[in-house]
Amino acid sequence: MTATVNESIRNGVDTATLFATLDAVKGAPEAARFQFRAANEWISGTHNRGTIHRYFGVGEERTHEHVFQFDADHPAVLVGRDNGPTPVEFVLHALAACLTSGLANIAAARGVRLTSVTSTVVGDIDLNGVLGLNPKVRNGYEKIAVRFTVKGDAPAEKLREIVEQSRNRSAVYDIITNQVPITIDVATD
Amino acid sequence: MTATVNESIRNGVDTATLFATLDAVKGAPEAARFQFRAANEWISGTHNRGTIHRYFGVGEERTHEHVFQFDADHPAVLVGRDNGPTPVEFVLHALAACLTSGLANIAAARGVRLTSVTSTVVGDIDLNGVLGLNPKVRNGYEKIAVRFTVKGDAPAEKLREIVEQSRNRSAVYDIITNQVPITIDVATD
Numbered sequence: 001m002t003a004t005v006n007e008s009i010r011n012g013v014d015t016a017t018l019f020a021t022l023d024a025v026k027g028a029p030e031a032a033r034f035q036f037r038a039a040n041e042w043i044s045g046t047h048n049r050g051t052i053h054r055y056f057g058v059g060e061e062r063t064h065e066h067v068f069q070f071d072a073d074h075p076a077v078l079v080g081r082d083n084g085p086t087p088v089e090f091v092l093h094a095l096a097a098c099l100t101s102g103l104a105n106i107a108a109a110r111g112v113r114l115t116s117v118t119s120t121v122v123g124d125i126d127l128n129g130v131l132g133l134n135p136k137v138r139n140g141y142e143k144i145a146v147r148f149t150v151k152g153d154a155p156a157e158k159l160r161e162i163v164e165q166s167r168n169r170s171a172v173y174d175i176i177t178n179q180v181p182i183t184i185d186v187a188t189d
Numbered sequence: 190m191t192a193t194v195n196e197s198i199r200n201g202v203d204t205a206t207l208f209a210t211l212d213a214v215k216g217a218p219e220a221a222r223f224q225f226r227a228a229n230e231w232i233s234g235t236h237n238r239g240t241i242h243r244y245f246g247v248g249e250e251r252t253h254e255h256v257f258q259f260d261a262d263h264p265a266v267l268v269g270r271d272n273g274p275t276p277v278e279f280v281l282h283a284l285a286a287c288l289t290s291g292l293a294n295i296a297a298a299r300g301v302r303l304t305s306v307t308s309t310v311v312g313d314i315d316l317n318g319v320l321g322l323n324p325k326v327r328n329g330y331e332k333i334a335v336r337f338t339v340k341g342d343a344p345a346e347k348l349r350e351i352v353e354q355s356r357n358r359s360a361v362y363d364i365i366t367n368q369v370p371i372t373i374d375v376a377t378d
Contacts, residue, residue, distance in 0.1 A: 012232075012234035013234045013268065021267075022320060025316070025317065029322070029323070032315055032322070033314075033315055035313050035314070036312050038278060038281035038309070038310045039307070040286060040289055042289050042305065044200070044201030045203075045293055046290040046293060047201070048306075050285055052274040052278045052281075057266055058266050062264070064271055066271070068273065068274050070259065070282055072282070072283075072286035075251070075254075077251065082254045082255070085257050087283045087286040087290065087360065088225055089225045089257075090279050090283035091280060091283045092226065093239035094261075094276045094280045094283065095227075095276070096229035097229060098276035099373070100229050101235035101269075104233075104234055104237075116231065117230070117237075118228070120226060120227070120228050121228075122226045123226075123369075124224050125223050125224070125225065126222055127246075128214065129363075131211060131358075133214060133218070139359060140361070140363035140367065141360070141369045143369065144370070144371045145371070145373075145374070146372065146374070147373075147375075147376070148374070148375045149376045160375050163373065169318075169328060170328060171328045172280060173371060174318075174328035175329035178327070178329065179366055180312075180330045180365050181332045181366065182284070182333045182334070182335060182362060184334075184335045184337065185337070186339060186352045187336070187337065187339075188338070188345040188349070189345070
């Protein structure tokens with residue numbers, strides 16, 4: 001069996017490490033307490049820049065291998081200069097990324113080899129809400145629709161079950177479909 | 190008054206265009222119906238790439254001036270290769286960006302000149318949820334805390350009111366603190 005050496009690698013996921021991580025957290029649940037962070041600096045108008053680098057997890061302060069920076073802006077039709085996506089588009093990206101990551105992990109854990117996974121996420125929003133023109137209209141998305149195309153060495157039904165389990169264990173799906181409390185503090189000096 | 194020509198530009202926001210846009214939408218509320226979109230392609234393991242380009246708004250299909258692409262991944266400690274931020278970090282970035290854009294617009298509309306706006310957003314998450322190790326733990330953030338530092342030519346109380354109004358009209362704040370329905374369809378061929 002020439003494939004033995006890399007038998008634990010499936011879909012680019014090291015399943016041996018994945019299962020070892022799960023076992024380690026079972027024995028020390030506190031290791032799973034994470035704090036993620038983003039910083040932001042206003043540039044001009046609706047243009048601003050976010051930085052993602054430091055986080056806390058598995059008991060200590062950590063840094064990503066790179067400093068990630070992302071510009072956000074509004075397009076001209078929304079009185080911006082289109083230097084980056086709108087903030088609400090980053091939410092759609094986060095949702096697709098979260099479901100896709102989970103899908104790859106779950107397929108690997110279940111012994112399914114994926115060949116391709118693509119998705120589109122669309123969010124409908126009525127900007128009469130954020131513009132303050134209609135108090136009956138909410139500020140955020142009315143609804144979001146995700147469409148996955150998943151291919152791999154398993155029957156369609158099994159591929160669908162893997163997507164369903166990814167939804168069941170998705171952090172971003174939970175954040176959007178349920179409620180997360182947010183506090184905002186302001187310093188002015 | 191030498192400043193007359195650019196009097197409508199404040200904080201990089203063209204307030205004349207902003208107010209004209211508000212008036213236009215008042216007269217044609219359907220113009221405010223937008224659909225934002227993100228596409229995603231799985232690369233390997235938890236690494237995937239999102240693309241943001243097309244959207245619908247003000248009655249027609251539109252494209253951003255650039256094709257925006259963003260990689261997402263998990264760090265090594267979460268069995269990934271750290272090719273990008275985690276999906277949940279993009280959510281924090283989206284929140285900071287949305288509140289900051291709103292703040293600049295609202296300050297401009299209220300005649301306040303900002304000199305600097307920075308913020309940090311932190312989200313606490315217990316990964317026993319997404320790892321499926323404790324059914325009592327939710328998948329998403331337990332709580333998110335935002336800290337703004339805002340400087341400008343207005344008293345502290347007025348700057349705080351502007352942040353408060355930005356929260357009141359923030360799409361991403363609404364999406365996270367309230368509930369948005371998500372549907373997921375799966376094609377396998």
